[in-house]
Amino acid sequence: NAGVMQNPRHLVRRRGQEARLRCSPMKGHSHVYWYRQLPEEGLKFMVYLQKENIIDESGMPKERFSAEFPKEGPSILRIQQVVRGDSAAYFCASSPGQGLGSPLHFGNGTRLTVT
């Protein structure tokens, strides 16, 4: 059973370009979480989605960032007009439900570098 797959593993963008980060959850998992980790800092929650619904986006920056989890296909985190401060590792996690005892399974992240 494949784990959470994130691609690309590394992404380089120039300032002003768009970045699209993809996350395929584990088979059977319908809950997806996105986290961001700035260099030498902790993991910060961004958004929690179920299929076709955003449940909690309290950690998403108000502008330029969006996320979706369509009925078919991977979850996408989209960053428009990237700036140098967006350089970070972005991690996706999935779980089969939102039960408090359900562990989250994380991917190995996409490392975004903005030049």
Add this chain to the structure above:
Amino acid sequence: DAKTTQPNSMESNEEEPVHLPCNHSTISGTDYIHWYRQLPSQGPEYVIHGLTSNVNNRMASLAIAEDRKSSTLILHRATLRDAAVYYCILRGDTGTASKLTFGTGTRLQVTL
């Protein structure tokens, strides 16, 4: 979310047991105690979780104090591969979402 307090860093010798403490004095009755770890350049990895009783799995043991205000993650025989940042997280019922909120964790160093 209720807060947890962990030491910034700990050291252990290889093959020795490691006890990683976590204080959570404001824990509520429905909060689960989760432990994750993050190895260098990798995503966080689930280790173990519990509610009231002590828990064991193939990776570790979790000892929960009777009043639930603290817990200890126990690695029975540390190896070099256990060097990571260990996060103790309370996961409670926040209504519509049950996200994990990561703190700064404990950086575990394992030496030969």
